[in-house]
C-alpha cells in the first residue's frame with residue numbers, strides 16, 4: 001500500500017521526539033484542553049467526548065464510541081468524524097511534548113467501514129521532529145487495541161506561538177478561556193509551555 005506524501009515523510013535530518021519530563025505517566029488521562037472542544041470537551045454536547053490518555057514514549061490513546069449522531073451512511077460512521085477523532089488524538093501529542101502545535105496536514109486512510117456502536121481504539125504517536133514540524137501517525141482499531149485496523153492517518157503538526165489562538169480566535173471565546181480561574185485549564189486551553 002502506498003505511503004504518505006513527501007510532505008509527510010520526515011527529512012533525513014529530523015530528530016527523534018522527546019517525551020517531556022512532566023508528561024503524565026502512561027495510562028493517565030490527559031484531560032480536556034478546552035471544555036468546548038469538539039474532540040474532547042465535556043461541555044460540548046455535539047462533541048466526540050474523547051478521553052485521551054498518555055501512552056508510552058510520545059504517544060497517546062483514546063476510545064471513540066461511535067454513536068447514532070456520528071453516521072454518514074446508514075448505520076456507519078461518517079469519515080469526517082473518524083478523521084476528527086484521529087486529529088484530536090494526534091493533537092493531544094502536543095501535551096506530551098509540551099509544545100503548542102496545530103495540524104498542518106492530515107492524510108487519512110479509511111480501511112474498513114465502522115458501524116454505529118463500535119468502540120474505536122485510537123493510538124497516536126510522534127515519529128520525528130524537524131524544527132517547527134512534528135511528524136506523527138495514528139491508527140484506529142475496531143473493538144479493542146488489537147482489533148482490526150479501521151482507519152489510519154499520517155500528519156504534520158506545526159508548532160505555533162499562543163498568539164496563533166489569541167489573534168485568530170473569536171474574541172468572546174478567547175476572553176472566556178483566559179478568564180477561567182483554573183490556571184491549569186487556561187494553560188491547557190492553549191497548550192502553553194509551563
Ligand SMILES: CCCCCCCCCC(=O)SCCNC(=O)CCNC(=O)[C@H](O)C(C)(C)COP(=O)(O)OP(=O)(O)OC[C@H]1O[C@@H](n2cnc3c(N)ncnc32)[C@H](O)[C@@H]1OP(=O)(O)O
Pocket residue numbers: 007033039087088090091092100101102103104105131132133156158160188189190191
Ligand atoms: C490548544 C491546542 C490545540 C489543540 C487542538 C486539538 C485539535 C486537533 C488539532 C487541530 O485540529 S488544530 C486545527 C486545524 N489546524 C489549523 O487550523 C491550522 C491552520 N493553518 C495555519 O495556521 C498555518 O498554515 C500553519 C500554522 C499550519 C503554518 O503556517 P506558518 O506560517 O506558521 O508556517 P510556515 O508556512 O512558515 O511553515 C512552517 C513549516 O511547516 C511546513 N508546512 C506548513 N503547513 C504545511 C502543510 N499544510 N503541509 C505540509 N507542510 C506544511 C512548511 O513547509 C514549513 O516547512 P519548512 O520549515 O521545512 O520550510
